[in-house]
Amino acid sequence: MTDTESPVGLAAVWSSLGGDPALLTRVSTVERPEVLPARLPVRELARACVGACALAAAELGTRRAARTPSGRTPAGRPGVFGTPAVRVDDGAVAAAFVSERHLLVDGRAPVAFAPLSRFWRTADGWVRTHANYPHHRARLLAALGTPEDPRAVAAALAERSAVEVEEAVHAAGGLAVALRTPARWAAHEQAAAVAERPLVERGRLDTAPARVLTPVDRDPLLPAAGLRVLDLTRVVAGPVATRTLALLGADVLRLDSPGLPELPDQHTDTGFGKRSALLDLTVDRDAFEELLSAADVVVTGYRPGTLDRLGLSPEALAERRPGVVVAQLSAWGAYGPWGDRRGFDSLVQAATGIAASEGSPERPGALPAQALDHGTGYLLAGAVLRALTEQADEGGGRFVRLALARTAGLLLEGAAHTGGPAEGSAAALAPVAGGSADAWLTEADSARGRLRYVRPAVSFAGGPRDWARPPGPWGADTARWG
Template structure:
C-alpha cells in the first residue's frame, strides 16, 4: 500500500472502522486527467468511491459467506460520476445547475456567494437585501456592494436565506466553527443500543431485501441513496409536498429509486410514514440538524420505535458549533472553508471542477451505511452514521496528498449511457461503484419526482 493512490482510501477506510487487510482487494486503473484542480479533487473522488465499493464487496461476503470480491476503481468512471449532475440530458437538453442569483458577488470589502436555486430561498434573499421580489442580478449586485460580506451573510441568514462571506483557509481555521470541524474525524459511526441482529439470507446484491427511507435533498444524500439502490436496496425518497424540488436534479440522483411526498405534520401523512418506518432497515436524512426533531426523527427516537435500524445523517456544517442549524450547500461550504480562495485568483474566488464535497460525502455516507450493515450482521445494535460537508472539505484541504498532473486521455463520453424514462430519452453517467460480479447500471430509471405511491416496492 505504498502507492499514493491508496493513501486517501486508507484514511477513509480507517475512519469507517474497517479491516485494513481488505484494502489488498483494491486496485486502480483507467485514464486519468479528470477533475483538474489545485486541490486533490480526483484523490478525494477516487478514495470515496473506492471505500464505498470495498464496503459493498465486504457486505457481499458477509451475507454470502464467500470471499470478499475484488474491487477495481476506474478514474474515468469516477470523474464522470462526480460530474453526473452536469452531464445528464433529457432528449439532448441540458439544464443549468445554478440559478441566476446563485453566484459570487462583490461586497464592499470582499466577496460573498449566495444560493437561490429554490424559489423560497430566492424570495428570502431578495427580502433580506431590501430589493423587489422581481429584481434581477443588477439590483442584487447594487444591494450587496453597499454592504460588507459578513453583513450580507448575517442579514440573509437571519431572513432564512443562504449567503456566505468568502473566507481564506486561515480565517476559517481560526473561527469557532472551523476550529470545531478540525477536531472532528472524517465521519463518525456509533452503536446506540444492543438491539438483536436481523439475520438476512444470502443474496446476489449486498443490499437486496433492505428497505431505505430517503429523507434527503440535493445533492450528497441523494447520491448516497442512489448508490444503495444500485446495490439492491428498495429506496423510497420522501419529500414534503410544500417544498419544491427540481425534476432536472432528480433525473440524475433519482436513479434506481422511487419518490413520493408526505406531509409529516398531517395526521394521515404521519400515519403513512410510521407504517413505512415499521418495515424500514435504513433511514437516511439530509436536513440541517434539528429540522426533523419535531417529527420524532432524532436518532434516539428512531431507535426506540424501530430497534436495529441503521440511521445515517448528513449536514452541511456539522452537528455541533454555532453554525450547526444553518442551511448550507456544497458551493457555500467551499466559500466558507477557504476552498474558493485556494481555487481562485487575485481577481476573484474560484470553485472546484465539480460539486465534489457533495458527491464525495455521498459516497462516504453510502460506505458508512454499508459498513454499519456489515457490523450489524455480526453483533446487532442500532447504528448511527454521521457526516458533514465541512468535514469532507477539511479532509480535502488538509489530509489528502496532491494528485498527479498526468492526463491519459480522459473522456466522459465513454462512461455515459442512454435509457428511456418518463421524461424522455435520458443520458446519464454510469455508476462508479463496482466490484467483481457486481451491478454495472441501475435497475430502473428515475420517474417523475413525487409521483410514486407511499408504499414499499412490490407492496
Template sequence: MSSDVSPGTSQAWAALGADPALLERVSYGGPTDGLPARLPVRELARAIVAVCSLAAAELAAARTGGPVPRVRVDDGAVATAFLSDRLVRVDGRAAATFAPLSRFWRAADGWVRTHANYPHHRERLLVALGLPGDAGVDAVAEAVAGRRATDVEDTVYAAGGLAVAARDVRRWAAHEQGALVAGRPLLTLERIGGAQAPAPTRAGGTRAWSRTPGTPRLPCAGVRVLDLTRVLAGPVATRTLALLGADVLRIDAPGLPESQDAHNDTGMGKRSTTLDLGRGADHRVFEDLLAGADVVVTGYRPGALDRFGLSPEALAERRPGLVVAQLSAWGRYGPWRERRGFDSLVQAATGIAVLEGSADEPGALPAQALDHGTGYLLAAAVLRALTGRLGPDGGGTWLARLALTQTAHWLVHGLAGDAGPAAGGPPAGSTGHDPERWTTETDSPMGRLRHALPPIAYEGAPANWARPSGLWGTDPARWATA
C-alpha cells in the same frame, strides 16, 4: 491496473472502522486527467469511490459467505460520476444548473457567495437585501457592494436565505465553526441503543434480508431505505444503495418541491413520493413505512426532523436494529449547526474557493466534489453498518454522521497536508477527460435520458441501475418489496 493503495483510500477506510487487510483487494486504473484542481480532488474522488466499492464488496461477502470480491477503481468513471449533475440530459436538453442569483458578489471588503436556485431561497435573499421580488443581477450587485461580506452573510441567514462570506483557510480556522470542524473526524459510525435484535415488523415477523444465496451482484437486495434527503449529497448516497439492490423510497414534503432536473440525475433506481408528516393521515402512512424500514437517511438541518420522532435516540428506542445515516452541511455542533448549506457555500466558507480562485476573484472545484464525495462516503458508512449488523454482536441501532465541512477539511488538510494546495495538480481548466465513455442513454418517463454510469465497481457489481429516474413525487407511498 495499479494495486498500490492510495493514502486517501487508507484514510477513508480507517475512518469507517474497517479491516485494513481488505485494502489489498483494491486496484486502480483508467485516465487520471479528470477533475483538475489545485486541491487533490482526484485523490478524494477515487479514494471515496474505492472505499464505497470495497464496503459493497464486504457486504456481498458477508451475505453470501464467499470471499470479498476484488475492487477495480476506474478514474475516468469516477471523474464522470462526480460530474453527473452536469452531464444529465433529457432528449438532448441539458439540466439547469445555477440560477442567476447563485454566484459570487463583490462586497465592500471581500466576496459573498449566495445560493438562490430554489424560488423560496431567491425570495428570502431579495427580502434580506431590501429588494423587490423582480430584482435582477445588477440590483443585487449594487446592494451587496455597499456592505461588508459578513454583514450580508448574517442578514441573509437571519431572513432564511443562503449567503456566505468567502474566507481564506486561516480565517475559517479562526472562526468558531471552523475550529470545531478541525477537531472532529472525517465521519462517525457507531452503534447506539445497546445490542438488541432488529425490531419486528407490523406483520409480526422480522426483516429477513440478512442472508441470501447467490452472487454478490446486489448486496443490498431486500434492504429497505427511507430517503429523506435533498440535493445533492444525500440523494447520491441513496442512489448508490439503490444501485446495489436496495428498495429506496424518497419522501419529500409536498410544499417543498424538488427540481425535476436534479431528480433526473439522483433519482436513478429509486421511487419518489410526497408526505406531509404534519398531517395525521400522512404521518400514519409514514409510520407504517418506518415499521418496515432497515435504513433511514436524512439530509435536513440537524434537529429539523426530531419533532416527527426521527432523532437517532427516538429511532433507537422505537425501531432497534435500524441503520440511521445523517448528513448536514455544517455539522451538528457550533454556531452554524442550524444553518442551511450547499456545496458551493461550504467551498466559500472553508477557504476552498480562495485556494481555487485567482487574485481577482474566488473560484470553485471542477465538480461539486464535497456533495458527491460525502454522498459516496455516506453510502459506504451505511454499507459498513449493514455488514456490522450481520456480526455475532451486530444488533442495535447503527448511527452514521457526516458533514460537508468535515469532507472539506479532509480535502484541504488531510489529503493536501504538508504538500499544500498544489498537491492535486493545476487549477481547474481544460482537460482531456472525455466523459462520453462512461455515460449511457435509456428511455424514461421524461424522455430519452442520458446519464453517467455508476463508478462503483467490484467483481460481479451491477453495471447500471435497474430502473431510470422517474417523475418526482409521483410514486405510491409503499414499499416495492414484500
C-alpha cells in the same frame, strides 16, 4: 507520498469507516491524471470515497453470498480473498462526480444554477449566494431589499461587507456566505468544532440482536438486496448516497414534503433506482410510522434539528424501530455556532477556503465538480453498508453522521500534506472534468423521456453494472413499500 500516508488516500478513508485494512488488497485503481484537474487533491479524494464505498459493498455482498438459508456462515467469516475485487477507474469516478452536467433529457441539458446563485463582490471582498429554490431566492431578496434583478442585487451587495451580508441573509432564512481563506476559516469557531470530529461519526443506538443477513444471488451480487431504505434527503449528497444503495439492490423510497418542490432535472440525475413519494410528516404520521416499522435504514439530509423536532432523531427512530441504521448528513455539522445553518456544496467551498485556494482571495475559483457533495454521498453510502456488516456480527441499531464541511477539511488537509495547493486553476484546465467521458455514458428510456446519463462508478467483480430502474417524476409513487 504513499496512499497509506495521505489523508485523502483510500487507506485513511477506509479506516474512517471502520474497515479492515487487510481488505485494501482487493482494490486496484486506474489512474488518469487528466481528470478532475484542480489545485487541491480532488481526484485523490474522489477516488478514495468511491473506492471505500465499493469495498464496503463488496464486503457486505460477500457476507451475504456466503450465508446459508439459516443465516449462518458455514466456515466463519469470508476471508480477504473471498471478497470480490474492486476496481476504481478515475475516468468513471470523474464522470460520476459531474453526473448532473452529463445528464440529457430528450437531448436537453439541465440548467445547473439560477442567475442569483453565484459569487458577488462586496465592499470588502466576495460573498457566495445560493438561490436555486424559489423560497431561498425570495429570502435573499428580502434580506437585501432588492427586486429580482442581478444588477440591483450587485449594487446592494457592493455597499456592504461580506460578513454583514452573510449574517443578514442567514437571519432572513436565506443562503449566503463570505469568501474566506483557509487560514480565516481555521480561525472560525465553526471550523474548530468541525475539526474536533472524525470524518465519519459512528456509534450504537440500541442493543438490538444481530441482524440476520439472508442469502443473496451472485449474478449480479447485490449487497443491499431486500433492505428497505427511507430516503429523507434533498439536493445532491444525500440522494447520491441513496442512489448508490439503490444500485446495490436496496428498495429505496424517497419522501418529500408537498410544500418543498424539487428541481426536476436534479431529481432525475439522483433518482435512478428509487421510487419517489410525497408525504407531509407533520400530518401523515400514521403513514410514516407504518413505513418506519418495516425500514432497515433511514437516511436524512435536512438541516440539523428540523427532523428532531418532529420526533425523528436517531434515538427516537431507534426506539420505535429497534435495530435501524440512521445515516445523517448536514452541511456544517450538527454542532458549533453554525450547527443549525443551511448550506450547500458551493457555500461550503466558499466559507472553508476551497474557493480561495482554487482561485485567490481577489478572484475566487471552484472545484471541477461538486466534490464535497458527491464525495460525502459515496462516504455516507459506504458508512451505511459498513454499519450493516457490523450489525451482522455485533447487533445494535447504528448511526453514522457526515458533514460537507468535514469533507472539505479532509481535502484541505490533503493539500497541506503535499505542501499546499498545486499551481494552476481547475477552471483554466478543463471545462468539465478533463478528458472524454463518452466511455462512461449510456442511455435509457424513462417516464421523463430519453435519458443520457453516467454509468455507476461503484464497481466490483460480479456486482451490478447499472440501476434496475430509471428515475421517475418527482412524487409520482405511492408512499408504501413495494
